[in-house]
Amino acid sequence: MTEHPRELRYTIEHEWVRVEDDGTATIGVTFFAQDQLGDVVYVVLPAVGSTVQKDSKMGEIESVKSVSDLFVPVSGEVIETNQDVIDHPERVNEDPHGAGWMVRVRMSDPSEVDGLLTNEQYDSAIAT
Amino acid sequence: MTMEAASTQRTHQSLWDVARPGRSGIRLPESDVPAQAMPEASLLRDELRLPEVSELDVVRHFTRLSQMNFAVDTNFYPLGSCTMKYNPKINDVVASQAGFSGIHPLQPEETVQGALELMHRLQEDLQAVTGMPASSLAPLAGAHGELAGVLMIKAYHDARGESDRKVMLIPDSAHGTNPASAAMGGFEVVSVPSDEMGRVDLAAVEAACDDRLAGLMITIPNTLGLFNPYIARVCELVHGAGGLVYGDGANMNALLGRARPYDLGFDVVHLNLHKTMSTPHGGGGPGAGPVCVGERLEPYLPSPVVERVDADGGARYRFATPTQSIGAMSAGHGNFGVLVRAYTYLRALGADGLRQASGDAVLNANYLRRKLEHVYRVAVDRTCMHEVVFSCRPQRDKGVKALDISKRMIDYGVHPPTMYFPLIVDEALMVEPTETESKETLDAFIAVMEAIAREVEESPDVLLEAPHFTPVGRLDEARAARQPDLRWQAP
Numbered sequence: 015m016t017e018h019p020r021e022l023r024y025t026i027e028h029e030w031v032r033v034e035d036d037g038t039a040t041i042g043v044t045f046f047a048q049d050q051l052g053d054v055v056y057v058v059l060p061a062v063g064s065t066v067q068k069d070s071k072m073g074e075i076e077s078v079k080s081v082s083d084l085f086v087p088v089s090g091e092v093i094e095t096n097q098d099v100i101d102h103p104e105r106v107n108e109d110p111h112g113a114g115w116m117v118r119v120r121m122s123d124p125s126e127v128d129g130l131l132t133n134e135q136y137d138s139a140i141a142t
Numbered sequence: 143m144t145m146e147a148a149s150t151q152r153t154h155q156s157l158w159d160v161a162r163p164g165r166s167g168i169r170l171p172e173s174d175v176p177a178q179a180m181p182e183a184s185l186l187r188d189e190l191r192l193p194e195v196s197e198l199d200v201v202r203h204f205t206r207l208s209q210m211n212f213a214v215d216t217n218f219y220p221l222g223s224c225t226m227k228y229n230p231k232i233n234d235v236v237a238s239q240a241g242f243s244g245i246h247p248l249q250p251e252e253t254v255q256g257a258l259e260l261m262h263r264l265q266e267d268l269q270a271v272t273g274m275p276a277s278s279l280a281p282l283a284g285a286h287g288e289l290a291g292v293l294m295i296k297a298y299h300d301a302r303g304e305s306d307r308k309v310m311l312i313p314d315s316a317h318g319t320n321p322a323s324a325a326m327g328g329f330e331v332v333s334v335p336s337d338e339m340g341r342v343d344l345a346a347v348e349a350a351c352d353d354r355l356a357g358l359m360i361t362i363p364n365t366l367g368l369f370n371p372y373i374a375r376v377c378e379l380v381h382g383a384g385g386l387v388y389g390d391g392a393n394m395n396a397l398l399g400r401a402r403p404y405d406l407g408f409d410v411v412h413l414n415l416h417k418t419m420s421t422p423h424g425g426g427g428p429g430a431g432p433v434c435v436g437e438r439l440e441p442y443l444p445s446p447v448v449e450r451v452d453a454d455g456g457a458r459y460r461f462a463t464p465t466q467s468i469g470a471m472s473a474g475h476g477n478f479g480v481l482v483r484a485y486t487y488l489r490a491l492g493a494d495g496l497r498q499a500s501g502d503a504v505l506n507a508n509y510l511r512r513k514l515e516h517v518y519r520v521a522v523d524r525t526c527m528h529e530v531v532f533s534c535r536p537q538r539d540k541g542v543k544a545l546d547i548s549k550r551m552i553d554y555g556v557h558p559p560t561m562y563f564p565l566i567v568d569e570a571l572m573v574e575p576t577e578t579e580s581k582e583t584l585d586a587f588i589a590v591m592e593a594i595a596r597e598v599e600e601s602p603d604v605l606l607e608a609p610h611f612t613p614v615g616r617l618d619e620a621r622a623a624r625q626p627d628l629r630w631q632a633p
Contacts, residue, residue, distance in 0.1 A: 050568075052545075052562075053619065053620030053623075055620055055623035055624050056623070056624075076623075078619045078620055078623060079561075079562040080318075080562065080563075080565055081318075103624060104620070104624070
């Protein structure tokens with residue numbers, strides 16, 4: 015029984031991407047990532063309007079255990095960030111694939127999504 | 143009032159709870175000079191109320207707090223990577239002599255020749271331990287030493303017209319301060335993976351060896367507590383590409399008197415005197431992180447260094463600035479009190495004593511590894527050096543995390559080990575017993591860890607709610623980080 019929904023795509027760096035009806039991409043970190051991190055206490059996100067390159071660092075996530083970089087799985091322009099997750103980092107633990115989302119990106123190359131992992135591929139990658 | 147309530151009240155009592163208006167610890171004599179007007183009101187902070195208490199109130203308050211302290215002087219303290227060895231009291235006796243404790247950093251050099259001689263002798267001893275030809279005592283802590291080393295590497299490349307060398311390689315098992323120091327120096331950090339035996343991946347180092355390489359920062363033994371048999375080859379590769387090798391000396395306790403970083407190929411190494419040379423630490427200092435360097439970096443050492451000048455009347459000592467120094471690391475001359483303690487430790491043990499210290503440290507860690515490997519998974523199944531890293535993954539699969547096990551250890555009177563580090567080990571517990579613990583203490587610790595392992599099977603709820611026998615119970619670490627409440631304010 016996977017914790018990682020079929021409708022999302024994933025990266026080996028533990029981000030997820032959901033392509034919305036309007037073609038934008040919503041991005042967050044996975045259930046597995048927040049479970050490994052423990053209680054998340056601080057999140058740094060990129061500025062709205064900034065341009066991001068696939069696989070480049072877009073921010074940081076800090077838990078009671080450690081600080082990790084956040085990577086952006088697709089290229090494009092950041093059109094929205096989740097203020098609620100900045101004010102309440104616990105959202106990442108409570109609902110990583112929902113209220114704990116982090117940024118929305120207008121993709122410059124939507125085909126990049128095709129190269130991301132399916133939930134089955136991600137689950138087998140983290141099983142080792 | 144119940145006895146329990148009375149105990150809780152004592153635990154939580156602040157000086158404000160016992161303060162009463164007009165109460166005082168001392169009787170001041172009548173003023174025999176005319177009263178002066180107060181300075182401008184805006185200079186006075188009116189929120190700084192002070193509690194009015196008697197001397198006895200103050201003594202009881204701070205004595206009670208000191209008795210709640212958990213220290214290596216009271217209990218076993220196997221905090222991995224921190225080398226919480228016993229700090230011999232002679233170190234404090236020597237450091238508190240008036241000639242050392244009563245001097246001022248700005249005193250003329252000719253009036254503090256003894257202090258300068260001690261610093262010079264310490265420089266020589268640290269050079270002997272590391273094999274390096276030169277050193278500076280200026281950095282005030284381990285990460286400060288890292289920063290000094292990184293800035294020296296930058297100055298070296300800049301002086302050779304190779305400022306394009308921007309890449310600093312750092313193994314994925316490194317202390318978090320390494321990438322932070324490299325970034326502070328303006329370098330791009332490139333992480334190097336470890337192989338299945340916990341060694342830095344040679345092929346990955348080789349692949350990164352090009353004309354953008356500034357250097358490599360590496361900890362020996364590494365943070366898994368493991369010897370790296372390739373270390374000389376790694377240094378060769380980096381040097382072959384024109385880079386320099388930084389040695390994080392945090393784990394030097396495993397090498398004292400047995401291997402010298404210079405001989406292994408390092409260009410610079412810092413030593414944590416507060417760990418390896420037994421000066422009290424914890425809670426953020428004070429520390430000392432002297433840097434020892436090879437010939438390439440000697441001109442760039444941070445100032446001051448202490449020089450010895452042989453004149454007619456005998457040796458004289460003076461502060462000096464190396465020719466192309468990266469400059470001062472602080473306003474003073476380093477944490478002098480720590481330097482005195484470290485020198486005392488080195489001289490009390492001597493070369494044979496240091497060699498035995500590192501041997502016993504490694505023996506103690508391996509004793510714990512072999513005695514506990516049947517209940518806790520050893521992260522990498524190899525003979526370890528001065529510390530051993532366990533993974534509580536099997537326990538976590540039963541619902542008990544490394545955090546819960548650590549909290550339960552407090553109930554048994556043991557300081558928890560370092561948790562969740564190194565990051566490449568799941569549910570890590572990093573145990574460093576040090577050489578100063580007896581076999582009886584180690585056996586008692588083994589019994590504690592076995593008892594906790596049984597509790598994981600039989601009564602896991604006890605662990606999830608631990609600690610039970612401390613003045614306060616499990617603290618809400620997430621809330622403390624999310625909503626830090628750092629300053630007491632008058633009600």
